[in-house]
Amino acid sequence: MSTDSIPVSTGSAPSFVPGSPKIRLKFLCSHGGKILLRPSDGHLKYVGGETRVMSVPRDITFQELMKKLTHKIEGEMALKYQVMSEDLDALVSVKSDEDLRHMLDEIDRYENTGSPRLRAFLFPDKPSSNEQPNGACGPPCPRAMLHRRCQRHNPLYPKIHNYTQPSTLCSTARASHRPARPPGPPIAALPKL
Secondary structure, eight states: OOOTTOEEOOSSSOEEOTTSOOSEEEEEEEEEEEEEEOTTTSOEEEEEEEEEEEEEETTOOHHHHHHHHHTTSOSOEEEEEOOTTOOGGGOEEEOSHHHHHHHHHHHHHHHHHTOOOOEEEEEESSOOTTOOOTTTTSSOOHHHHHHHHHHHTOTTHHHHTTOOOHHHHHHHHHHHHSOOOOSSSOOOOOOOO
């Protein structure tokens, strides 16, 4: 039988043998800001809002965590977190106790590698009415996809950045990259066999 997680009584607050799981986990939680494109290198960054260090018990439920995170925020919020090796365009949603367990495992991973704390974000739960459907411009248009990434978490993004709709961006980009048609008579339709 292993004694890795057996409490040791010292007469006051309980402590644990080294190597035991921590009772509380800490992570950063930001809300009220925006994810924007950094012009210098094209990476996304979180700007503005408020960031707090949160300390939660390891056995917290999803409902308890959301109550703790949103008690001073109006409206329904969605919780997402950034995985260690990913950019801000690949945030992971937390919607259940199982999702929360994965997030807590990720916090452990951060701590075990000596990385900075896991960063979580609260966003309004209702999607922006400005968001374009995925297939709005046919084949993927990198510029439109980049704008949609920023717009996904920032309802004011189109107003702030004089954003042009993706379909316009794509049609302009496709028109500028089409090879010129050689001069000559129009191509006749092939006869049916």
